[in-house]
Amino acid sequence: MKTSNKISLTLACAILAGSLALSTGCRNTESTTGAAIGSDTEAAAKVFVAPGKHDEYYSFLSGGFNGQVDVYGLPSGRLLKVIPVFSQNPENGYGYSEESKPMLNTSFGFIPWDDLHHPKLSRTNGKPDGRFLFVNGNNTPRIARIDLKTFETAEIIEIPNSAGQHCSPYPTDNTEYVVAGTRFAVPIADGGGIEDVPLDTYKDKFRASLSFIKVDQASGEMNIDFQILVPGFDFDLANGGKGPSADWMFFTSYNTEKAGTMKEIGASQNDKDYLAAINWKKAAEYAAQGKAREIPANYYHNKLDHKTHIVNSTQKKTVRVLLPEDCPGMMFLIPVPKSPHGVDVDPTGENIVVSGKLAAVIPVHSYTNMIKAIEDKAYETTINGIPVLKYESVLAGEVQKPGLGPLHTEFDAKGNAYTSMFVSSEVVKWNVKSRQVLDRIPVYYSIGHLMIPGGDTQNPDGKYLLAMNKITKDRYLPTGPELAQSAQLIDISGEKMKLLLDFPTFGEPHYAQAIKADMVSKNSTKFYRLDENEHPYATKKEADARVERKGNEVHVYMTAIRSHLAPDNIEGIKVGDEVYFHVTNLEQDWDVPHGFAVMGNQNAELLIMPGETKTLKWVPTKKGVTPFYCTDFCSALHQEMQGYARVSEKGANVPIKFWLGEPKKGI
């Protein structure tokens, strides 16, 4: 019996191993298991962060279709926090509380979800400064700014005249701007907005827009400075120049064929697509000189007020647009092998690496060559007034046989580049100067983006590389048909890359950023000061807790402190009333949040941080007695932190009354 079990197990393993080799097309079988964690105590030691000790890096992984940002410590791979950005989060009331609901306002109305793709850290002088994290919503075009003092979404701006907003939010070297571009060309009307046109007019009517969002250097606040209206290609990814090329922003594009249907085939016909190079300084000058045309627009700008913790939504009615044909020297197209994904500028600012996912080579363009080609007017043709430079005149060289499906490249501090290979499921290390492949390591499976802390800036920190993979299969214990995504942490400090850690990630991490922990941790807010709370419904003393009726609105000015809510007995609420619980957490200590939830409330709960006021709306649907309670285990008497609201019939003659402990004042 035992033996037969053993045999079948061995057989199963062999089948599994076979299918694994098949699915990855793996050539480097020796490291498939050899370098895996568990069989390698050295790797385990490198990622072991002792209990109570802190990680060396914060990493911010986009959550893709979960609309959130997941914060992991590296090298341990420990999940530290999930930051809701474009998605409602019932866990803490984000997008449910009255204060935070406006953050998800758009010109389409309240949108409770988005597809969050690319996190980018703010930079000062080419270095990540740990102040803000910018992220984009791909589906309903938006850019959000997360404040890294509080790890909260502080601002969301909608991008008009855009769709499938994918090549964003890439910053310039000093975060003067972050950019946003359309991946889905749309019929942008001359007077602004997306038109209702027959879909077979794609080639004539559909256009793309590249937006330049000005970032206030002190507050981080975003405002759309101008949009450049460009031919209807699909703009895929972007990256800013750095050092000598800092004035330029590069965007990859595909579907230069302008196929409007069955793009899978239609967008893959041209041998070359284009890299768009935009001199953003020149563009800003043109805009300032009045070359920009102001057109009607309709988009939302939602900002968190740090004094009240209330999000204010403003509707914007115009946007400025620039046309490349009116602005000579602002925009150029550079041919690249077909259907490129990432464009990545090396730390020197000279080499522009374009990863063409269907291409057999990785082209490296030269910034110096580009400037020379522009000076020499070495144009192949022009498209809508945009000069197209000759491929060979800009090219520095090509990486031959790098692997299959190059997607994205980042850099270390020693002149090496690391490119993710989606199809051959590996990371390839190559030298930027010699363009020779130096090493390759398999990843599990089908890597999308990769990330080296600072590897997209002038100052890479070449210790770790994080591979973010699209397919998980058998990497972890199975959890039914739907699996978590997988990431691998790779040691790149030596000549050979070495797999250190394999850990699951949530949503679909399209990209990540990482920064030395102390750059962020030193500024982390511990709690909000009650004496700085300017919320109009704040209750700063328990003695001021009260209930007020205004027509069919009932406002409960409630306080929470260990271990009671005040008031905890409320009468006079009627079915159909709009009840607003404005709960102020009176605590002034780190990590003492209180929660608040009401039975039968068609809403989520609140998590209220110390010193903060948050509002939960409740429209009672049934008469009777409704308990409410603190949901966050705050203290030894947390289970006692509860109360009752009496709900009477509509039109009942029950006056508003409330108390805590002994019945007291009524109104």
Add this chain to the structure above:
Amino acid sequence: MKKISSLLVILSCLFVAATFFVPLWYINLEAPQYPGGLQMYIWLSQITGTDEFTLQNVNILNHYVGMAPIHQDSFVELQIMPYVVMVLIALGIAVAIIRNRKLLAGWVGLLIVSGTVGLIDFYRWQQAFGNNLDPNAPIKIEGMTYSPPFIGVKTLLNITATSFPHLGGVAFGLALLAAIAATYLAFKKTNQNPAALPTNKLITHVL
């Protein structure tokens, strides 16, 4: 009374004056969920904490066992003590100028009495807070009281309470030592051989 005694009295006054600028005493409460502990500092005229919210957080902890909240306003001593200390300093300076041994002895006695009264008062408050517990407190443990140690370390449920003099307390101690030394030297002189005088002069010069 010798010049050296006068100088020592001035030194003693300086030590006493230091208590205006540094806390007299500290109480540290350590618990696993309070990494770094909660520190309370007792000054001449105020009670402070690790940060401005420490008292509130200590009170939240204390309310579970029914201890009355600690507020600075509850202690009339904090309003009186600065004046007491000012008077002590003024008298000290007077003694140093007048250079009268009996006055000196009286002043030292006053210092000792003041210090002792202060300590007794501190002890009484500790006992008052630790023993007078609300009978309706959520946590009641038979025979358990919660006075922190007068001086030393004591475990109270999950909390390790440490109580020791802070810089101001030490300064007051040093002031007492200097004052006692001054008195000793002042009275020692009368029993001394006049031949010893030059040595004393030398010390004075060195000082």
